[in-house]
Amino acid sequence: MARLLALIVFLTACHTCAHAQGATQNFSLIERGRYLTTLGDCAGCHTVPGGEPFAGGVALQTPFGTLVAPNITPDTDTGIGNWSDDEFVSALQEGRGRNGTRLYPAMPYTAYTKMSRDDILAIRAYLATVAPVHHKVDANQLPFPFNIRLAMLFWNWVNFTPGRFVADAHQSAEWNRGAYLVQGPGHCGTCHTPKTVLGGDKTDAPLAGATLQGWFAPNITADLHKGIGKWSKDDLIEYLKTGANRATLASGPMAEAVTHSTSQMDDADVAAIATYLLDTGNGPDNKPAPIAADNPTMTAGAAIYKDACAPCHQDNGRGAAKLFPRLAGSALVQSDDPATLGRIVLEGSRAVATDSAPTAPAMPAFDWRLSDDQVAAVLTYIRNSWGNAASAVTGATIAKQRTSLARSR
């Protein structure tokens, strides 16, 4: 019976999506669309881990409340099977869905607006080929007043500049390809660009790092102190392709981005991203003075480090390449917001596994063993040792983080 129902649903879907039928024969277009969904990491939000592809259901915790990624399979009832091409293009370029419904910018139309209509229709052609799944998603779970979609009219007016990507004639083709991927389908800024109080991008500091979902997405500009300016192009390529390089390993939300998107990208595209990123935001090494080693918090932190951290990260903070992240010289370690550091020490974190770097080592949780002040002391120590320099972390910051992590479990 279930099979019969599925057949009926399938037939209905095909009947009503006649506009896509021409496209289903166009292999090159579909293949390009499949690759673009990889570049855009559509599955990252629209596929629940282990669930039906693109059937929606991943809940995004925003500062304003919960949004759930909708079903974008060709199902006519609960997916996008009935959408016209114009409606689909408008959703990605203008943030306006079916019948002009205003989308929330958790859907990164602020980035996808850089994409061409052709690229977006390629995605559309690919999505028309995936299995239609009947799965109703209640996307808007925001509390009042944020649940009023019309509010996005105002938000867009303040925060959103629609418009396609324009190449910089002074830069190389590779640089421009990288810029397009980073600003457009790759939507790196969605996580990595600091946000205004309204949740819009701070346009004066693109990719300079931002806090979301309890993680600090680090500065990925070429800033020598706070960014990845000390990484070589090969370091960055290796990180994006494999999830690990000599300095660090991807974990947290970036692990998902590596798994679904960057590790699946063509080598030329990864190289283009690296070329572009290593040419952004590079300024002077504006490093603060480190906290003195004889500061009581530092000496306490040093003792905790020796006991709990040094076996893997080494006394010299250098760790082991592709296994235990290097703390000495790490931009993430020295970032203004220690959210990721605190989180990793409190609840641990597992690195991504890829075919070329399958180990997936993990940092154990220390929340049961270290007090707030102890976590703060050891973080202050690693932020100000081996040439590192950054503000002290307070016990109060860790206490707050501990509470919010406990709440989100």
Add this chain to the structure above:
Amino acid sequence: MARKLPAKDVVVIGLGWTGSILSYHLAKAGLDVVAIERGPWRDTATDFPPAYAQDELRYAVRLDLFLRPAQETLTFRNKADQTALPIRNFAGFLPGNGVGGAGIHWNGQTWRFLPTDFRLRSHLTERYGASMLPEDMTIQDWPVSYDELEPYYDRFEKLCGTSGKAGNLKGVKQEGGNPFEGWRSAEYPTPPLKQGLGAMLFADAARKLGHSPFPQPASNLSEPYTNPLGIRMGQCSYCGFCERFGCGNYSKSSPQTCVLPALLRLQNFTAQTESEVLRINLDSTGKRATGVTYVDTSGTEWEQPADIVLLCAFALFNVQLMLISGIGKPYDPVSGQGVVGRNYAYQTTSSVSIILKDKVLNPFIATGAHGMIIDDYNGDNFDHTNLGFVGGGYMGASQTNGRPIQTRPVPKGTPKWGAAWKKATAETYQHGYSLSTHGSSYSYRDCWLDLDPTYKDRMGRPLMRMTFDFHENELKMSAFLTERLADIAKAMNPTEIEPHPRKGPYDSTIYQTTHNTGGTVMGDDPKTSVLNRYCQSWDVHNLFIPGGASVFPQNHGYNPTNTVGALAFWTADAITQRYLKHPGPLV
């Protein structure tokens, strides 16, 4: 009535070293593989996190990672005229449980057997004459030679990233390595570990007496390493929590650290944990295995059909499953006929404890395969004429840890408890050291494994019965080795020295080693072996026991894991390169 599952190409019983190596290679070859593991899933990062893994009470005293006797045990006796009783607390040896098996809780000591070990009976007979061997000693030649196995030793060492110093590279002796070892095609994957003071003092004394000490080969890595599967390992932190522990530093080799991250990425591999295989099923001819039947934690029985069955459990349980499944003729010690359960052997260990009052030894800075060793008295590396025994072992300073609960050296005559004991233990901890010998255990007609006539396990299957005792040959060997070790110990100028040669009878309540060997021996003759040279059952051609220590014809003076791993690679090659092309007996 078992519920029947869809057929697989390969079913693997037990996901330890041999199970994971075979699963990886056969899944890589495109076969659909399922591994069924009696114990729980265990993962390096989440099960052995360094935040709490160094818990001596939990792991070393309460034996957290080991098999619980309530789940499965065996009965034991020394002699055939005794009644065997169930082991209710594992003590003399400790069977592992769960994914990784003994490959989790081992120390990391990664030895190759000697070339002469592989043709033991022929070699000893040629050199000393047949009369040198006791009449009831049932040692036999291996069906593979050292030369054949060398590339596979190399592969296992590269999988583990083993640290050490070669003593013989392609026949050329190397300064600083083991001068007695068989030729090696390559240097160890990583350089030797750093040594502690105790080991260095031993090495100095041994050198003075004309010996050639060398660092023990260790799968506790001296530096970060990437193995051929692309898996990264870290540098050992010398924490001294190896044996009985898992290593969350990624520095002690184990199936979960060295194989599983790559194996789990293969879509044609699945693992079924917390499920115990009850028996291997045979077709009506009894010549072909049809798969296995296992029971999960809910008590549901499942039949898993498969074209190839790989028996990869711990040595003792390989034997038990063969006996329960009725594969191969059970061994009868009276007639000497039969093969399954024959040639069970163990290991003959001993020690010399010393106290060096004027030295601070920091024994807690250690690893499981730490130490400086001499191999002058192993196998037939020395002339046995007129010694009255055959066999031998390595010896040296290989104290694996200084863990506070169980490392309590005290001078002779110290009370066993109370204020005087406390005072002595505090005063001696930094100065006490244990030197040890690791001797062979040759096989005998009256040492064997069979099914117990009385006691049954929770599933109503007969428990396996072990009948074992040390023989005069081994006790003489142990006395000789312990004396030689004491000679070197004396040259270290100890304030106190106490040799502990192995004495009989074998006491299964005192921990000695978990090196149980034999019972499903590999050989050239079906009358004296269960498996042919490719670890394939003589009777059931689609059943292999790919290198568990149960295939050893006797046990030599080394730890078994490297040979187990080498035979796993050897069998994987035999299956992928020979058996898959022509399924049937390979010999």
